[in-house]
Amino acid sequence: MEWHGRAAAYFSRSGDLEDELYHRFCSGDTSKEGEWHRLFRSANLACDYDSGLRVIELVTAHEVREGLLRTTPGLVSHALTLRSDISLHQGRLDDAVVEAEQALRIAREEGLAGEEAKALFLLGCVSQRRSELTRAKELLSRAFDICLATGDTQNGANCQLHLGSVAARQADYITASKSFSLAATLYEELGDVLGEGNVHWEHGSALRRVGRFGESRKVLRLAVRKYRSLSFRLGVANALREEGGIYLREGRAQKSRNALQEALNLYREIGDRLGEAACRAELSFLELTDGDADAAHGSLRDAAALYASIGNELGVADTNLLGAQVLAHQGALDEALEHVNRASTAYGHLESRLGKANCLLFSGVITLMQGALPEASVRLARAVRAFREIGNAQGERLALGERSRVAVLEQDGDLAVRLARRALQISSFMDSKVAMAESMMALSVAELAKGRTKEAVRVFAASCALFEELGIEPPAQETSSMMLLSVAAL
Missing domain, CATH: 1.25.40.10 (Tetratricopeptide repeat domain)
Known part of the structure; x- marks a missing residue:
């Protein structure tokens, strides 16, 4: 412990924050936990997932975990939820569940209500992504109740944001609007510009889902404005992808192409393979509308390869199903049905x-x-x-x-x-x-x-x-x- 303390002091003098934090945590000193959160948030906004994981490793590395479980389990639990969040974002849903469940176990054993809420929130997000909407609503509601009881405004806002998205997918737009409105109010109170942008994006996506395209576009543009103010390229790309899909449904092919291409370039710049895969799947619709079935097949093959590269089995199944749609459009009905059957088997395994x-x-x-x-x-x-x-x-x-x-x-x-x-x-x-x-x-x-x-x-x-x-x-x-x-x- 003494040597770790000396090392922390040395790296503090040399300005090496990551190594300083590592040795502080090894010695059980969490006085600079706020700096650790700042580093992670900076990596998150830059979509630098490798740096984000490296920052988390400061706490979750094996030798550190062994010491901290006895002294600061809350920090370990929180680090695991952040790791789960990155896994979720990269589409590695099984990894996200494993890490969130580990965090949940530690939180419950140590009586850490706040950390329990964070873990439940992430498990709810995974269920939402897997379209298990009833389970997602249950988990997110439980997490929000804990946030309400503990006065955790930040995570309460996050829960309401995703509860709104779940309600929108269930076509319960009244409930969705209430949740989005509450989340926006909470983020505004916190001065959380990223949270406000996320509300606009989720709201815009929900409006698109029910076909309210004009309103959706306006809300998505608000999201882009918030994201650009933070230089958050991932948020900009996500909103542009949604907007490109709207233009396509309206028959405005060139505007759709421009928005989707800009989104695709941003995903490539930040190395977001999950976003790039989703964008390529969206582009396949545009190419099919243009009558270029070969290009649509190519986009879906690229999307499937990207999903496979990050272990996202759900994305691979989705592209199989979309591939069936292209084949049916070409008149290859038997082959299309084979694609559907393969996708159905995969969806069954993924529940x-x-x-x-x-x-x-x-x-x-x-x-x-x-x-x-x-x-x-x-x-x-x-x-x-x-x-x-x-x-x-x-x-x-x-x-x-x-x-x-x-x-x-x-x-x-x-x-x-x-x-x-x-x-x-x-x-x-x-x-x-x-x-x-x-x-x-x-x-x-x-x-x-x-x-x-x-x-x-x-x-x-x-x-x-x-x-x-x-x-x-x-x-x-x-x-x-x-x-x-x-x-x-x-």
């Missing part, structure tokens, strides 16, 4: 209920394209139930619309109308004009199949007027059918 639901949806679409109507109807009905069970309104709406299309082909006008009306009800609940316009288009086809020509024309006209109001070009409406799987939130 991703959303992934399994998307596989049911897309396998139903493929069998419909093959002309196997009864089988398509069964698969789509199962998809409707699967999406409903996980509270994913967007997926349920899409599956209902496709099942209505099968009923039209089977000349069952009554069923087609019932299904299309249910999809329209969900669209109204989502408060999404794009979803409503798409659902009205499907309803007009169903009404026509039922022989109600006047009603079909009226609904069709209303749908066209809504698309025009939204500024979505008629050809861009076809993008919706090519982006069914965007519900998976890749």
Whole structure:
């Protein structure tokens, strides 16, 4: 202990902060813990994950951990949660869970409520990423309750931010708005500019998910402004990627390409393979819309390789499913179905209920394209139930619309109308004009199949007027059918 103390004093005089902190922690001296947090935050903002992990190693290195477990377990627990946070960000979800569970065990053994909340928060974030929304909500709510009891405003704000994102994915937009608003207020009280930017980004992503594109773009631009003020390139890239996806849905291909290319360049600059993979998956939609299926395949292969390089099995499964979409667009239906089956198996191993639901949806679409109507109807009905069970309104709406299309082909006008009306009800609940316009288009086809020509024309006209109001070009409406799987939130 004495030698570590002398070494800490020596490195302090020479200005070597990392080595100074290392020896201070070895001697049990945590008086400069704040400097350690500052170093980690600087590395985080610079997206320098290697430096971030090196800073964490100051505490979690084996020889240090052995000494600190008896003296400052809270610092060790917190270091493990930071390591878990980096693993989560890099898409190494299994590693994130292992590290957060270790932190949770230490926190509970030592009665450290604050550290318990941080560990529960990270486990909730992993569940959110895996689309286990009910479990994510439970874990994040438990973490927030602890933060409320201990007066931990910072982590309470983080919990509310992610609770808002979970609610948005469940199409509970009222709850989502309340959570985002509370998180924003808490971050503002703390003067946390990064937190405020994160609220704008999550809020903008939620608005995009329900098709409120104009509002989403405005909020995302606020996020970019906050992130640029911090020189936080990762945040800028994430917001630009979302904005590029919005432009694509609106049929504005060049604007989409510009935003996605800028995001891709930023991801490369900071070495963020997870972000680059997600951006390449988004670019595949653009390339498919342009009619360049070979380029779309190439982007998805690159995305899959990037996901594999960081051990992100969920990302690999997602790109398999998106690859099936490209194959189906090319007419290679049997091969597309094989891709779906592989993705479904992977999702089963990963316990991703959303992934399994998307596989049911897309396998139903493929069998419909093959002309196997009864089988398509069964698969789509199962998809409707699967999406409903996980509270994913967007997926349920899409599956209902496709099942209505099968009923039209089977000349069952009554069923087609019932299904299309249910999809329209969900669209109204989502408060999404794009979803409503798409659902009205499907309803007009169903009404026509039922022989109600006047009603079909009226609904069709209303749908066209809504698309025009939204500024979505008629050809861009076809993008919706090519982006069914965007519900998976890749």
